[in-house]
Amino acid sequence: MSQPSTCVLGPHIPAPGTSGESHLAEPDGGRSVHQGPGQSAAWRVLVVESDTGQAETLARNLRRHGHDVDSVPTGGEALHAHEDADLILLDLELPDLDGLEVCRGIRTAGDTPIIAVTARGTELDRVLGLQAGADDYLTKPYGFRELMARMDAVMRRARPRTPAPSTIVHGPLSIDQGSREVTLEGRRIPMTRKEFDLLCLLASHPDTVIPRKRLMQQIWGDSWSRRTVDTHVSTLRNKLGASTWVITVRGVGFRLGHG
Structure with missing residues (x-):
């Protein structure tokens, strides 16, 4: 297992009373930074x-x-936590799994969207990272x-500007x-990314039965199983407080109900 490499987020600044030790400098001298016009939106x-030190900084x-x-130290945890994220910053040097496999x-x-953030800096490394599914590749230090500019660029490509979305x-x-x-009745219901996408798709066609296959392909892409949609439907019903919010049409799919 390779040793974690040092990620430098800014210039090295010696701490008072020391010489030679390197520290992670924070942007703008550690002052709180507020978004202004034209700056990026807030993402998960x-x-x-x-x-741990690099992750915290x-x-x-x-x-x-x-x-x-959110921050996780292993590939296994990343494979369980990624669903709620809008953007993933993935170090390829992980203690349990190869970052490319993750x-x-x-x-x-x-x-x-995934940005690979790693000390692996050869042309072959970059090619392998992009072929593994990374949307961008950033070499440490x-x-x-x-990093912020690359995040903005990746998110622009992933979510091109469209007319202001409506409220259903x-x-x-x-x-x-x-x-x-x-x-629901003025009370906020927390949703994971996939739960929201599932509910939004059903609500966008309130009088239509959405076939199971369409739900799976549109929300989960090519990687899906019958159990995946059933689990998310069950969770949605529990969060909304009634099984009648999502109606099962046997042998076809699902439609939105009235709770």
């Missing part, structure tokens, strides 16, 4: 990094830019501003496609 970012800097950040696993499960109202159920928030 999953940091997959085995080095990166997460802190991202939060200062308004992002919601990248392939996440890409097989869905289309969440790197500058934090470059179905009785007491409200689905805000812009903020990806669901409320």
